Amino acid sequence: EVQLVESGGGLVQPGRSLRLSCAASGFTFDDYAMHWVRQAPGKGLEWVSGISWNSGSIGYADSVKGRFTISRDNAKNSLYLQMNSLRAEDTALYYCAKANRSSWYDWVWFDPWGQGTLVTVSS
Amino acid sequence: QSVLTQPPSVSGAPGQRVTISCTGSSSNIGAGYDVHWYQQLPGTAPKLLIYGNSNRPSGVPDRFSGSKSGTSASLAITGLQAEDEADYYCQSYDSSLSAHVVFGGGTKLTVL
Numbered sequence: 216e217v218q219l220v221e222s223g224g225g226l227v228q229p230g231r232s233l234r235l236s237c238a239a240s241g242f243t244f245d246d247y248a249m250h251w252v253r254q255a256p257g258k259g260l261e262w263v264s265g266i267s268w269n270s271g272s273i274g275y276a277d278s279v280k281g282r283f284t285i286s287r288d289n290a291k292n293s294l295y296l297q298m299n300s301l302r303a304e305d306t307a308l309y310y311c312a313k314a315n316r317s318s319w320y321d322w323v324w325f326d327p328w329g330q331g332t333l334v335t336v337s338s
Numbered sequence: 339q340s341v342l343t344q345p346p347s348v349s350g351a352p353g354q355r356v357t358i359s360c361t362g363s364s365s366n367i368g369a370g371y372d373v374h375w376y377q378q379l380p381g382t383a384p385k386l387l388i389y390g391n392s393n394r395p396s397g398v399p400d401r402f403s404g405s406k407s408g409t410s411a412s413l414a415i416t417g418l419q420a421e422d423e424a425d426y427y428c429q430s431y432d433s434s435l436s437a438h439v440v441f442g443g444g445t446k447l448t449v450l
Contacts, residue, residue: 250439252384259340260376260384260427262439277436310383321431323439324374326386326395 217241217327219311224332227301235332237294237311245269245289248314250325251296253307253334263309264296265319274319279305301336308333341366342428342442349448350418358445360411360428366440368409371431375404375413378425378444387426388413415447423449 223235237249251263264275264285273285284297294311309332312325343361350356360373367373375388386395388404391411401422403414411430415422428442 252441259425259444260378260429260441262441265439274438276438315389320439322372322390323431324372324386324389324429325376325384326389328383328385330383 217313219313219327219329221309221311221329221332224309224334226335226337228338229302229336231301232297232299233301233334235296235298235309235311235334237329239292239294239311239313242313244287244292246317248317248319248323249287249294250312250314250319250323251285251294252310252312252325252328253305254310254331255304255307258307261307265314265323266294267319268317272319298334301334303336306334306336340443341432341440342430344426344428344442344445346443347446347448349450350415351450352418352420354418355414355416356418356447357415358413358426358428358447360413360442362409362411362430362432362440364409365434366409366430366432367406367411369433371433373404373406373411374429375402376427376429378427380424384427418449420449423447 220238250265282300311329376384377387378384391406392404432440
């Protein structure tokens, strides 16, 4: 069974940093691109970032570009999101999602999704 | 505002048919990129419902169907059931200057 388990969320002050992790199991991790998608409380889904199977290609939403860094460790079957200079508007449930292909862009969809980890940015 | 436009809400009685539209532009759906649909039940993570415009993953009932034409796509649900009450999101890819994955704003389906 494919499983994605996020961790690392919590309460953080504006301007501080946080690192999210996603542990993957049940599939050949380094065959697939991976993504982060977030959902602010009571709001819709917002794509955050995607990374190709070998980390050779990465994409970010404009809202996080320059502040967030996605990475992966294929040896550990893990995906990460380093979030710096956090803002109140970054408060959301952050989902890790497996792509259907090795590249993160073009004809990509997400299946499955993890259960999410909550990030709250507040003083 | 989302790059893909969905109606905020739709409703229907049990057994009825409802459709949810997803309108994009020439840089995403109209550029030939596929549309995918997700169902998010209350308090749960999104689940893939339709991929590649009209394909159902294993386990998704054939009451759910998708289509795409021009710069728009639609999700149809027939034989509406109480357990279909959820939020539905469309997703595609946008090749504009800030090329990235895009979602619709989501549609809340209420089963009356």
